[in-house]
Amino acid sequence: MVSSRTLRALGITLAVAIIGAVAASAATSASNATVIRIWADNDRKAAVQKVAGEWAASKGVEVEVVLKDFGRIRDDLKTVAVENAPDVIVGAHDWTGQLAADGLVQPIFPSKAVRAKIPTYALNAFSYGIASKRLYGAPVALENLGLIVNKNLTRIPKTFAQLQAYALAFQKKSADNIGLAVPQGANGDAYHMYPFFSGLCGYVFGTNKAGNLDPSDIGLSDPAFLKNVGQVNTWNKAGFLNSKVDYGIARDAFLTKRTAAFWITGPWEADSLKKAGGAGLKYTIVPFPKNACASVPFLGVQGFMVTKYATDHGVESLAKDLVGNYMLGADAQVALAAANGRFPANVDAGKQVKDPVLKLFGRAGVGGVPMPNIPQMGAVWSELGGAWVKATKGADATPARVAFVTAARNIANKIG
C-alpha cells in the first residue's frame, strides 16, 4: 500500500523535522551563566538595563531585562509559567497588596543603614499586611500631582480662597476659558480629585491600631469630611470644578490653547511643560493651598519587587541583594531618576536632583498620602471618581453629601 515514494517523503520529512528541532532547541538554550530576569516597562527599560547591568557585572552574573507594558507586569505575573517568570519586577506601590495577597512577591529586609536613607512613607507605601506589615518592594521613584500656574494669565494663590477667586475671575473673562483645569470625564478621576478631597478632610481608608490600613474604615462618609462637603456644591454652582473637563481637554486648554489659568498634573507631563515653556508659557508648580484640612495629593511610589520565582530559579539572594540593597542606594537611584523623569526616593539621591520641574513637583508632594495599597482599593476608584462626577456636573448635579455617602455605602458593599 505504502509506496516507496511515500516512504522516501516520510524519511525526508522526519529528517528535516529533527534538524529543525535541534536548531530550535540550540537557539533557546543560552549560556549557563546565572541570569536575573527583570520585567520593566518602556520608560525604564534602558535605565534598568544600565543600572542593574553594573550591579550584575560586579557579581559575575547577567541580567535580562524583558520589556512589558507597565500594567501588564502586574497582570502577567499572575499567569506566567515558572520558566518564563521574572525574578524581579518594576512596579507601583499600589500593586503591593494584590501581589502579596496572591503570594507572588516576597518580603525584603534591607539593612538599617539602607532603610535610613528612604523616607518612612515610601517604605510604608510598599508595606502590606493587616495584622503586621512586611516590606515587599524597594521604593525608587516618587510621583505626585502639583498645581501648575500659568503666570501669564493669573497669579500664584497663597490660600484656597485665592485659588478660587483667581480661577473664577479668569474663567469669567471668556466663555472658552477654564479657570482650573482638572481632569474628570464621564467616568471620573479620583486620583486627580484627591487634593480637593483631602482638603475637605476626606480620606479613603483609616488605619487600625497596628497602624495599618483598615478596609472597614471608609472615610468617604466620615463626619469631619461631611461637615465640609457642602463646599463642593458651591464649587459646582460657581463652575470652579466641572466634571465635563477630561484629561485631553484640560491638557489642551493649559498647554496648547492657553485658555486655562491652572492645571493639575504630575511629572509625566514634565517634558511637555518644558517644551511649552520654551514656546512662551510662563508657568510654575506650587503645592495645593490648604482648605479645611491640608490639601495633599496622592503619592505614587515606584520601585522593584522580588518575586516568588526568584526562589524557584535559585537566585533569591542575588535578587534580594539587587532590590533590597543596591537599588535603594543613592547611585542607582540618581541614574534611574535621570532616565525616568521622577523624583528619587533615596534622600541623598534627592539632594542631587537638578531638574527644576522635578524639584517643584517634589515640593508639591510634601505631606502627600500614598495611594492605599490594599487590594480593596479596586472598589474605590470608580466610586470615588463617580461621586465627584455626579456632584460637579453642572445644573443637574447630585448634592455632594448624597453622592459621597452613596459612594461610601457602595464601596462597603463591594468589599463585603
Add this chain to the structure above:
Amino acid sequence: MTTVIATVTTTDLTAPNTTVRVPPPSLVSRLVGFFSGPVGLALKIGLLAVVNALAVWALSILAADGKWVAAAVLVAATIAIDVLYLVPRRAIPLKFLVPGTIFLVCFQLLPIAYTVGVAFTNWSTGHNLPKSEAITAIQRNTLAPPPDGAQYTMTPADDADGNLVLLLVDDETGVAYVGTEEGLTELSAGTTTVSGGAVTTAEGYTPLQGEELAGLDQQLSGFVVPTGEEDHFVRAEGLSVAIELEPTFRYDPAADTFTNVDTGTVYSDDGKGSYVSPAGEEIEPGWRTYVGLDNFRRIVDDPTVRDPFFRVFVWTVAYATLSVLFTFSLGLFLAIVLNLPGLRFQRLQRSLLVVPYAIPAFLMVLVWAGLLNDDFGIVNKVLGTDIPWLFDAEWAKVSALLVNLWLGFPYFFLVCTGALQAIPSELTEAARVDGATARQVFRRITLPLLLVAVAPLLIASFAFNFNNFGAIFLLTGGGPQAEDQSIAGATDILISYTYKLAFAAGKGQDYGLASAVSIIIFFIVGLISAISFSRSKALENLR
C-alpha cells in the same frame, strides 16, 4: 443559502447587472498544474517538516514538565497529520478540513473549555497559587525580625572542609561570628580582620565572591543559622546582609493548620481555598481550588452581582437589537438610493459612504467620545444644544446607539448593495408589468429576497453587538453611574460588566466569577442565535 452569500460577496460593485464573475480558468488550471509537480511535493514536505519540528520542540517541553497525556495527544496528532498528507489520493476532503479543525480546537474549543474550568474555581486576588505554594508563601511572609533582633553584615565563606558558612559582624555590637548550620560561634579577634563593618579575612575560612558566590545562591538562600533561642534563626538577606528572624505563624502539616505564635489562634482549611480562624479571619495568601457552583450561586444570591444583572441584560438585548435594526435600515436605505439608475457620481458616493468602515473603529469611538463631550464637544456647539450626551444615563444610551450606527451602517450598505444587484431584474420588472406599485415591489419581492441573503448576517451582527465590548468601553466606559449605583454603569453591556467584575471587583480581580458570567452570556447568545437561524430557514422556502 450559501450560493447566495457567495454571489453577494463576489459581486463587483462597479458592474451592476452581472451576477457571478468566474475567475479566468486558465490561471487556476495553471496553478493546479504547477503545484501538482515536484514543486508541490517539496512545498508539502517543507511545511510538514516545520509542523514536525514544532511538534518535536513542544514534545521536549511537555516531557520536561512530565505532562504525558498532552505529549501522547501531540505525538498521535502529529503522526496522523503526516500520514494524512503523505498518503496520496486518499481522504481528500480530510486534507482540506484538518487545518481548519486544528485551529478551531486551538483557538475556540480550548479557550471555552478553559473558561468553563475557571468558572468552577475561586481564582481571584488572594487565590492564585496552588495550595502547597500558598503554604510556602504564608510561611515566608510571616517571618518577622524579633523586637530585639540582630542584624549582621555578612560575608559568605568556605570553611576548611569546603562547607558554606556565614562570617557575620553584628551591626550594633561589632562582634564577629561564624554562623554554621549548628549555630553562631564568636570569632577570636586575633585571627579575624574586620574592615568596613564586614569580615574580610578570617583564619580557616575563604570568603566567597563574584561568580563563585552566585553559583551557590540556592544553598545560601536556604542556609539557616539557629541562634539558640527558640525558633530564632539568622538568614542571608541578599549577599551582604543577614538578619535574625522568627516565625509568627507555625504550620502543622499533620493537622493542616496554621497557629499564630503570639495569640495561639488556630487557622484551619475552610475548604474554599483559605486558612480561616474561628472568628472568620483569613490568612493571605489563599490558594486556587475548585469551589463547585459557588460562582454561579453568587450570581443568584449576591445582591451586588445579581441586582444589576437583569438591568444590564435588558439593555444588552436592546442595544444589540436596535444596533442591528438601525444599521441595517440605514444601510439598506442608502443601498437602494444609490442603486437608482441614472444617479450621478455613483461610484464616488458609494466610496464616501464606506469611509467610516475604513477607519479603525477604536479610533472612531474615541473621536466620538470627544465630539460628544457635553460642554466642550463640537456636537453640542454646532447644534447649539446642551444635551448631556455622556453624563446622563438615558442620553448615554442614545450616544452609544448613534456611534454604533455610524460604525455599523457601511457594512450593511455594502452587503445590501451586493444583495440588491443579485436579485434578478426580471422579477421586479414582471411585477411592474403586472401593475404593482414601487412600494409593493419592495415589500413583496425585493425585501423577502434580500432577507434570504442578509438574515444570517443580521444574526451574526446581533451576536457581535451583543458582545461589542470595544464600542461601549471606549465611548462611555460603561458609565455614567446608573440609578441603582451598582458596579455596572448605565451603558454597560453584559461583557463590559463581566470585565468590571473580573478586573475591578471589590478585592481586585475575580476571574472565577467573571468566567461564570461569560458562560451565561455564551448560552444566551447561543440560544438567541439558534432560534433566529431556525426561523430564518423559513425565509429560504421563498426561493
